[in-house]
Amino acid sequence: MLGEGILKGMAETAKNFFGSYVSKERLTTVEYPEERVPAAENARAFPFLVYDGPDWQAGLRCVSCQICEKECPPKCILIEKSKDKKPDYVGKPQFYPVRFDIDLSVCMSCQICVEVCPFDAIKMNTEFALATDDRFGGLLFSREKLAKSNEYYHSIHPTEAAEVDARLAEEKAKVEAKAKAAAEAAAAKAAVSASPAEGGN
Amino acid sequence: MVSTSFFTALDRIFFLLRDWLVGFLPVALRPAAGVLLGVIAIVAVFPGFFALTTVFERKGLGRMQNRLGPNRVGPFGFFQPVADGIKALTKEDVVPYRSDRIVHFLAPLVLVVTVFLGFAVLPMGRNMVLADMDAGLLFFFAMGAATELSIFMAGWSSHNKYSLLGAMRGIAQMISYEVVLLLSAVSVVMIGGSLSLSKIVEAQNSYSGVFPHWYIFTPWGFAGFVVFAIAATAETNRSPFDLPEGESELVAGYHTEYSGFKFALFFLGEYLAMFSISGLGTTLFLGGWSAPLSFFDFVPSWIWFFGKVMLSIFVFIWMRGTLPRLRQDQLMNFAWKFVLPFTLLNLFVTALWRFLGEGWLRWAVCSAILVAAWALMGRVGMRRKHFGPRSYRYAE
Known part of the structure; x- marks a missing residue:
């Protein structure tokens, strides 16, 4: 009969109306500023710089190779290379950036800088609420603001960060093994060069 | 004894309040001041209800979704x-450069004024009617029809x-459903024998045992109420009949070019029309201010009236939360092919009810005719048309 569908529909909305006061599962609303849904693991907003250890200046992975600066399509990265060197995670002396600025108002979140970085030094952050009242300087992020610890990286992209850590550890082990082998070879060589001298005498 | 006099006083509280206030004035001014106070009360109370309704509607709709x-x-x-009101008041009042400024300014005023005038004849409690006209129903419908003028003025x-498309749709819809609204009210007049709204309420204010003699509890009254509710929804441009202001098609319909407080006035007018039509439906079919069961008679009459109006408003909101908007041709088909013939039949059934005399026979006959008509007309008149694939002669 005409109107049955309307009555069925009204029963449905009545169920919603009263049900929303009874069961919390019905209300899917997340009241944003107070509550937040954790960002998805693959989410990306803007780049940040990863550092190891407690001190961000000492632990910054960036070696100032400037590949990202050159590859950046909208040219939002500015890097100034240091004059001196500091040891990196394997102990090898490397340059470091004395200045590393990203203009987030220009950045288009394309992730190319992350893809080209050979040192796993720049990664994508998930923080998106960056509104500021400073129109010109507010979104120009310098080294201090960009540097985030490896633990933070683990907290936002756990799978990816674990892969990176494994790779870095492997490389470090390789370098150490190589150094060890080199040291052994040098020792052997020294021993060999020592023995003829001994024999010569 | 003390309690009955207390409840009588509560029932008459507005009269007592008015008499007390008027008592401060010289005797010559008292009648005029009393009427003025009544007007002020209506003009103050219903916008207050409007404010409350907007927030309850938004919360209720939210819960339904x-x-x-x-x-x-x-x-x-x-x-x-409060926030919405401050926002509406402080907004810039933009008037289109090529608009007809005077008519553009007058349209929201005409709407609100005519809607307010409709409240004058509604009995909101025992003896609580501002102007107890002999032809109150006629006056109410005249004022309801005048709102159409303001909508076309705006458009x-x-x-x-x-704006113009919205106004045209509004006029087409409101005139189509005005017919139905009037005809459904005519059956009440046929039984009640009066156009005076207070007499119509009096006619319903009696009880068999504990049950009231409201017109909705008769076959013709129930059918009339259903039709009245449909027509009232269309008259007030509420969903599912909100085509005149269909946001997805027409921006906002006839009030597209209104901003700030003029827009708020349109909004107010729409809700006031909803209140007044709910009040009329309550008066005609739901026994006005009379109590639903005879032993609840001690509760002040105005509480029943406003309670019934609030219930109707809730049903309006409930329907809005449930139904999608109709298409224009569906709206017109529904009005002219289903609702109008059904209402005419209901007039006939009402006459039968009147002349079949007391007894179970009239219940059986009237109910059978109405149910059969509803089922048959719903099936035949509202049958979905199946159009074949389109063929184009020139554009292939």
Whole structure:
């Protein structure tokens, strides 16, 4: 009969109306500023710089190779290379950036800088609420603001960060093994060069 | 004894309050001041209801759609209308350059004034009617029809295609359903024998045992109430008949070019029309201010009236939360092919009811005719047309 569908529909909305006061599962609303849904693991907003250890200046992975600066399509990265060197995670002396600025108002979140970085030094952050009242300087992020610890990286992209850590550890082990082998070879060589001298005498 | 006099006083509280206030004036001014106070009360109370209704509607609709609704301003968001009001007052009043300025200015005023005039004849409690006219129903419908004028004034003067289209739709819809609204009320007049709304309420204010003699509890009254509710929804441009202001098609229909407080006035007019038509439906079919069961008679009459109006408003909101908007041709088909013939039949059934005399026979005959007509006309008249694939002669 005409109107049955309307009555069925009204029963449905009545169920919603009263049900929303009874069961919390019905209300899917997340009241944003107070509550937040954790960002998805693959989410990306803007780049940040990863550092190891407690001190961000000492632990910054960036070696100032400037590949990202050159590859950046909208040219939002500015890097100034240091004059001196500091040891990196394997102990090898490397340059470091004395200045590393990203203009987030220009950045288009394309992730190319992350893809080209050979040192796993720049990664994508998930923080998106960056509104500021400073129109010109507010979104120009310098080294201090960009540097985030490896633990933070683990907290936002756990799978990816674990892969990176494994790779870095492997490389470090390789370098150490190589150094060890080199040291052994040098020792052997020294021993060999020592023995003829001994024999010569 | 003490309690009955207390409840009588409560029933008459507004009269007592008025007499007390008027008592401060010289005797010559008292009658005029009394009428003025009544007007002020209506003009103050119903916009207050409007404010409350907007927030309850938004919260209720939210719950029907499993949302929270507004909850930011004040406790549980109940001060939302205050924020909305301040916003409407402080907004810039933009008038289109090529609009007809005078008509554009007058349209919201005409709407609100005519809607307010409709309240004058509604009996809101025992003896609580501002102007007890002999032809109150006629006056009410005259005022209801005048709102159509304001809608076309708004649409025409705005010099905007959306406004005009919205206004045309509004006029077409309101005139179509006006017929139905009037005819469904005519059956009440046939039985009640009066056009005076207070007499219609009096006619329903009697009881068999504990049950009231409201017209909705008769076959013709129930059918009439259903039709009246449909027509009232269309008259007030409420969903599912909100085509004149269909946001997805017409921006906002006839009030597209209104901003700030003029827009708020349109909004107010729409809700006031909803209140007044609910009040009329209550008066005609739901026994006006009379109590639903005879032993509840001690509760002040105005509480029953406003309770019934609030219930009707809730049903309006409930329907809005449930139904999608109709298409224009569906709206017209429904009005002319189903609702109008059904209402005419209902007039006939009402006459039968009147002349079949007391007894079970009239119940059986009238109910059978109405149910059969509803089922048959619903099936035949509202049959979906199946169009074949389109063929184009020139554009292939």
